[in-house]
Amino acid sequence: SGELYCSLPNPRNVHFESTNMKNVLHWSAPEGTADGVLYNVKYSVYGVGKWIRKPECRNINRTWCDLSSETADYEDQYYASVKAFLNGKCSDWVETARFNPLTDTKIDPPMVSVSSTEKSISITLAAPEKWRRSPDGESLSLLQVYPGLQYNVSVLNKKTKRRWFFSISNTTLVVPWLEPGTVYCVSAQIHVTTPLLHSGFSKEHCIATLKDKTA
Amino acid sequence: SVSEIRSGFTAIKANIQARDPVRTLSILSHPHSLHKVKSSDRCCIIHKVFNFYVDKVFKHCQTEDSYVNRKISSIANSFLSIKRKLEHCHNQNRCLCGQEPTEKFKQILVNYEGLNITSAAMKSLGELDILLDWMEKA
Amino acid sequence: EDASLPAPQNISILSTNMRHVLTWSPVTIQGETVRYSVEFQGEYEREYANESWIPISECSLITATVCNITEDISATVSYSLRVRADGGTRGTEWGTLKGFFNRNTTSLTPPLMKVIADGYHLLVELEDMGPAFQFCVLYWKKGQESRMQQKMVKEFTSTVHLDTMEAGPEYCVKAQTYVETISRSSSFSQAQCVRAQGSRSMWL
Numbered sequence: 001s002g003e004l005y006c007s008l009p010n011p012r013n014v015h016f017e018s019t020n021m022k023n024v025l026h027w028s029a030p031e032g033t034a035d036g037v038l039y040n041v042k043y044s045v046y047g048v049g050k051w052i053r054k055p056e057c058r059n060i061n062r063t064w065c066d067l068s069s070e071t072a073d074y075e076d077q078y079y080a081s082v083k084a085f086l087n088g089k090c091s092d093w094v095e096t097a098r099f100n101p102l103t104d105t106k107i108d109p110p111m112v113s114v115s116s117t118e119k120s121i122s123i124t125l126a127a128p129e130k131w132r133r134s135p136d137g138e139s140l141s142l143l144q145v146y147p148g149l150q151y152n153v154s155v156l157n158k159k160t161k162r163r164w165f166f167s168i169s170n171t172t173l174v175v176p177w178l179e180p181g182t183v184y185c186v187s188a189q190i191h192v193t194t195p196l197l198h199s200g201f202s203k204e205h206c207i208a209t210l211k212d213k214t215a
Numbered sequence: 216s217v218s219e220i221r222s223g224f225t226a227i228k229a230n231i232q233a234r235d236p237v238r239t240l241s242i243l244s245h246p247h248s249l250h251k252v253k254s255s256d257r258c259c260i261i262h263k264v265f266n267f268y269v270d271k272v273f274k275h276c277q278t279e280d281s282y283v284n285r286k287i288s289s290i291a292n293s294f295l296s297i298k299r300k301l302e303h304c305h306n307q308n309r310c311l312c313g314q315e316p317t318e319k320f321k322q323i324l325v326n327y328e329g330l331n332i333t334s335a336a337m338k339s340l341g342e343l344d345i346l347l348d349w350m351e352k353a
Numbered sequence: 354e355d356a357s358l359p360a361p362q363n364i365s366i367l368s369t370n371m372r373h374v375l376t377w378s379p380v381t382i383q384g385e386t387v388r389y390s391v392e393f394q395g396e397y398e399r400e401y402a403n404e405s406w407i408p409i410s411e412c413s414l415i416t417a418t419v420c421n422i423t424e425d426i427s428a429t430v431s432y433s434l435r436v437r438a439d440g441g442t443r444g445t446e447w448g449t450l451k452g453f454f455n456r457n458t459t460s461l462t463p464p465l466m467k468v469i470a471d472g473y474h475l476l477v478e479l480e481d482m483g484p485a486f487q488f489c490v491l492y493w494k495k496g497q498e499s500r501m502q503q504k505m506v507k508e509f510t511s512t513v514h515l516d517t518m519e520a521g522p523e524y525c526v527k528a529q530t531y532v533e534t535i536s537r538s539s540s541f542s543q544a545q546c547v548r549a550q551g552s553r554s555m556w557l
Contacts, residue, residue: 047241075250077345079238098232098341102348103225147352152510162471165510177473177517191508194351195221195344216534219427274402281410285425288407292395292428 008091011039011063011082015096016071018105020142022131023071025057025080026064030091038085041065046077046098059085068131074101074145103195107142109202110151110188118210120176123186125151127171146192154201158183167191180212216293217350223289224343230283231276232341235334242326242339247319249349256319259312262301263320264346268339269294271327275336287340358382360448361389361436366422368459371485371532375412375420377436377448385440388414392437392447393422396430406435414439429535431455461530461539464488468526470547475515475524479506487531489538490515495523495546505531518549 009030017026029037041057044050057065071078078099084091111126127149130140143149153166153173159182166173178184185206190199243249243264252260273291278284304310327335363378380387391412398405412420426432431453438445465480479488488506492515506513518524525546530539 044238046238047245049239075248075348076244097229100344100348103344152508155514157471160471162469162512164471164474164476164512164514166514167506167508167510175514179472193507194218195348196218196225216429219534223427269397269401273397281408285407285409288393288395288398289425289427291397291401292430292432295395295397295400296428296430 006090006092008084008086008089009033010091010094011084012094014080014082014094016067016080016099016104018099018101020108020128020131021068021072021074021101021105021145022066023068023099023101023105024064024066025082025096027082027094029063030084030086033084033086035061036086037061039063039065040083040085041067041080042093043067043070043078043080046079051081069133071099071101072131072133077101102145103197105197107190107192107197107199109199110190112186112188112202112205114184114186114205114207116184116207116209118180118212119178120174121155121178121184121186121207121209123153123155123173123175123188125153125168125171125173125188127190142190146197148193150191150193152189152191152201154187154189156185156204158185158206178209180209183208217297217347220290220293220297220343221347221351223286223293224347227283227286228341228344230278230280231337234278235338235341237330237334237338240326240329240338241342241345242323242335243342243345245326247322249345250352252316252319252349256313256316258301258304258310259316260320261350262298262305262310263312263316264323265294265298265301267320267323267327269298272336272339275333276340290340290343358438358440358443358445360446361418361438362448364434364436364448364450366434366450366454368454368456370462370482370530371423371456371459371535372421373423373426373454373456373459375422375434375436375450377418379418380438380445382438382440382443382445385442386416388416388439389418389420390414390437390439391420391422392435393425394433394435395428396432399433426454426456429455429457457535457537459532459535461532461537463539463542464528464530466490466526466528466542466545468545468547469512470518470524470550473517473520473549475518475526475547476512477515477526477528478512479509479528481509481511482530485532485534487533488528489531490526490528491541492516492524492526495525520549523548 012028014027038059041054042051081093081095108128113124127142150169156163185204187201187204189201361377367374392406435447435449467478469476490504493501523546525544527541527544529541
């Protein structure tokens with residue numbers, strides 16, 4: 001392929017960053033290089049012979065490349081590789097570690113919505129969706145990817161400062177017999193047992209139970 | 216237990232997979248993916264694959280790293296413990312092997328024998344996440 | 354190095370709640386600081402790997418006569434353990450644990466727990482005993498033991514919500530641990546009973 005003389009230092013820290021299976025290749029510029037460095041990216045499916053070039057990431061000057069589409073099948077594992085070019089020189093190809101979308105992705109916290117009555121609050125949860133190719137592409141909840149997915153729900157009574165935890169697998173939770181006119185703050189986390197994956201806790205959603213009309 | 220195998224493997228995954236330079240060949244996932252195994256054949260394949268790892272793979276996975284060796288021992292003994300349980304099922308004819316799964320497993324052995332023994336063993340060890348992902352999926 | 358000195362004696366394992374500790378009697382080697390090294394051998398090593406032994410680096414050349422082997426006893430198979438003393442110029446034979454050790458013989462104690470009534474809500478605070486432990490929590494209205502309810506707590510969280518309570522009767526709770534990897538449970542803790550706080554009429 002008429003490779004140029006490859007004496008340019010290599011790109012560094014070539015790795016996948018993945019959230020909800022949106023798999024983006026990231027790297028750092030070669031040591032000692034300022035602006036003007038261009039990069040090519042290729043990837044391969046582990047166990048299959050060939051490297052495949054990513055046309056949208058050819059001669060790019062940014063240091064990331066979205067390979068979500070190419071690594072969407074989470075029953076396979078992948079490698080990706082980056083090569084740098086500057087002033088007629090090039091670096092070697094630098095590879096990632098083997099990337100397993102199923103175990104190497106991070107999971108966002110669930111979406112939380114809360115409503116209240118005088119003496120209860122109702123919590124509705126939704127797992128994030130797996131990355132999809134386009135807004136009208138097939139939507140797949142992470143619940144379908146990780147059948148053992150559960151939610152840890154934290155309910156904080158702002159008056160007593162007491163926090164309770166619920167572990168549920170369905171997406172709705174009603175907490176009855178609460179104190180009227182009291183603020184409760186709810187946050188939730190996703191927990192997958194196999195493979196072992198946790199999301200962070202969602203931000204808190206606070207809501208007050210209605211005032212006691214008879215008081 | 217399987218989750219202990221998973222946590223033991225996760226601890227050494229990067230180290231082990233870095234020792235496998237061959238990108239173009241997989242022991243477990245190509246050309247036949249485990250994910251294409253019919254559910255009725257699962258027990259047979261799991262039984263054969265567990266025997267394969269215990270009988271052939273782990274003993275050739277010694278490294279110079281004492282921590283990695285201890286984790287490999289932990290995984291190997293967990294495999295042995297599960298293999299015993301599977302044998303129990305097999306002996307009660309609840310884990311029979313038809314021709315199709317037997318052929319699929321033969322392909323795994325062909326892949327294994329396509330490399331020298333140490334490379335094949337280390338590659339097989341590095342593919343434990345492929346096995347666990349498939350086992351835990353159902 | 355001359356290994357004719359007698360091996361360490363009284364080698365035994367203390368195992369409680371899946372924490373396994375190897376202990377032995379000290380060895381005296383005249384005029385030398387004695388250090389000990391520990392190795393283990395699982396059933397896999399015995400049957401498939403030429404009876405090889407694996408050193409525990411945290412317990413190599415230590416002066417203590419205790420070694421926490423929990424991290425390496427990580428499968429439900431039988432393990433052999435051995436200890437050797439080393440005095441710099443002279444060392445001892447290997448002393449080997451009599452018989453084998455299997456973690457399914459660990460002794461399981463009931464979990465520490467605290468039952469809380471928070472308004473009309475029945476809660477229990479449990480002790481964090483590590484990832485191997487699940488909890489089986491039973492709760493019932495006092496006097497209605499036949500209508501006991503169960504909640505499995507698979508992953509530790511500090512305050513587990515059990516149920517809502519009616520005003521008036523006492524509610525009792527007891528818990529036991531369950532270790533899935535050895536399929537065993539502890540005995541139950543002492544029951545603790547509480548009553549809902551505040552009178553219901555205030556909120557009706």
